[in-house]
Amino acid sequence: MALDIHTCEQARLSRDARFDGKFYTAVLTTGIFCRPICPARPPKPENVQYYLSAEQAQQQGFVPCKRCFPELAPGRVLPTHLNKLLANFDYHEDNLATIAEKFNISTRQLHRLFKQHLGISPSQYFQHQRLLLARKLIKNTQLSLSDIGFASGFKSIRRFNEAIKQQYGCTPNSLRQQVEKTSSKTIEILLPYRPPFDWSLMLSFFQHRQIIGMEHVTSRFYARNITIEQCTGWLKVSQHKHKHALILQVSLSNYRYLNEVIQRVRKMFDLDADMSLIHQALRKTPALASVISTSPGLRLPGCWDILEFSIRAILGQQVSVKAATTLAKRIVKQYGGYNAELAEEIAYSFPSLTLLKQADFNDIGLTQSRKNTLYTWLHFFEENKETFNTYQSIEALEKQLCTLKGIGPWTVNYIAMRGLSDPDAFPSADLGIIKALTQEQQKPSNKAILALAESWRPWRAYAAIYLWHSLAKKD
Structure with missing residues (x-):
């Protein structure tokens, strides 16, 4: 993908935040x-060279700036299929062959995608991702260097030390010289x-859906209990007062999982979206243009964990948000774990797949048909985890999941x-979407809604969020 030099020049001279990353x-x-x-x-134009990615610039021998910290920039907006591939790359276990197999794609095609959109090969990209993450953690956290090495995806401390010295011309210790030492195992990262x-809208969305005891959401921050495999801990996310950034505070029993936490939080709060691009597609519809003009910072809220969210989605079938959240809270309190060392507001963890499969779901308030749907879903999830890791398209997913009893297109x-x-x-069949698109008491058919939504591709999920928000504003 070629860069438009004129656009880049204007953006850097004006320090336009829309082009950050x-x-x-x-x-x-x-x-x-x-x-x-x-x-x-700003340097003179004749002394400037532009690159698609931080990884590409670093590959060419340039060192990250100590004033703007390129390793802290938002992620680049990439084609959906490439985004999914990057999001599911395990820095500890995956290599070129395994990621190609996961996504049923040839290594040659992988090379072509990376060269086109990121300017370097897959192996170069992932190596420089590890280096940039390591540099970010060295300069911005108080983690031990060994924790940082493993959190960044290096398989040994020796390889970590060698890679840092080769790329930055100094040891990890030298990079860290200005970092204040502390014994705290809680780290903070931008x-x-x-x-x-719009941070307040994002918090409001999660606040109305929080599971008390596992999540704690206020008008200023989001906090929750977290579990990834055998790693446990907590996180808290708030907004920086002066920068276009969120502040992540996290405490983990094993910092090998830190990069995964960062990626999950970025997706959860939709931090890599380019809203100007999305608005451009949606503003063509008057119903969306109106709400975008008043709430341009509304984003697509994600989730912490796909199993947890899928259970909550099933609980939310044909009931109110409040009722679904109450049911989820009962399941967490009855079957989830409890960590007495954490604050009471986030002491509970969501139950594992194993525990949920053994649950009878009595005294929760579920109908027998809803229980049956949960059992069907849990067995399907256990046997088809890779379906979600290698997800390709909504059409393929809908075709597969709608064969399960109790699971329909809405879910x-x-x-x-x-x-x-x-x-x-x-x-498309959501009652809120139908209501938002109703004009003069004339409800649109599902066929009409889908036809209208064609003009919103590939941002139809954002259209749904804006339509739901338009109802909230009327209320």
Whole structure:
């Protein structure tokens, strides 16, 4: 993908935050590369070279700027299939062959995709991702260097030390010189985004759906208990007062999982979306243009864990948000874990697949048909976990899941929309969407809604969020 040099030049000279993470500026005379929003004095055009990604600039021998920290930039907006591939890459276990097998794609095609959209090969990209993450953690956290090495995906401390020294010309210890030492195992890290971003709306959405005892959501922050395999801990997310960034505070029993936590949180709060691009597609519809003009920073809320969210989606079938949340809370309190060392507000964890399969769901308030749907879903999930890791399209997912008794198009699209963060998932039969598109008491047919939604592709999930929000504003 070729960069438009004229656009890049205008964006860097104006320090336009909308382009943060979309390209990087390398300065030939200093050997440093920066974000378009870098506060340093702009270099002369003849000394500037532009790159698609931070990984590409670093691969060419440029060093990240110490003022704008390119490793902290929002993620680049990529084609949906490439985004899914990157989101499911396990930095500890995967290699080129395994990721190609996961997505049923040839290694040659993988190379072509990476070269086209990121400017470097897959192996180069993932290696520089590890280096950039390591640098970010060294400079911005108090984690031990060994924890950082494993959290960044390096398989040994020796390889970690060698890679840092080879890339940055110094040891990890030298990079860390200015970091204040502390004994706390809680770390804090910035997660940037491109404006506009409405933090209060995002918190409001999660606050109305929080499971008391596992999640704690206020008008200022989101906090929750977290479990990934054998790793346990908690996180808290708030907004930075002056920067276009969220502040992630996290405490883990094993920091090998830190990168996964960061990626999950970024997806949960939709931090890599380019809202200007999305608005451009949706504004053509008057019903959407109106709500976008008043709430441009509304994003697509994701989830922490796909199993947890899918259970909550099934509980939410044909009942109110409040009723579904109450049912989820009862399941957590009855079958979830409890950590007495954590604050009471987040001491409970969501039950594992094993525990849920053994549950009878009595005294929860569920009908027998809803229980049967849960059992059907849990057995399907156990046997088809890779379906969600290698998810390709909403059409294929709908065709597969709608064969399960109790699972219909609404549930599938809602799971894809918020559980898998598919920007094009669209629960067209949702009562809220029908109500939002009703004009002069004339309800549109599902066929008419789907026809209208064609113009919103590939951002139909955002259209759904804006339509739901338009009802909330009327209320």
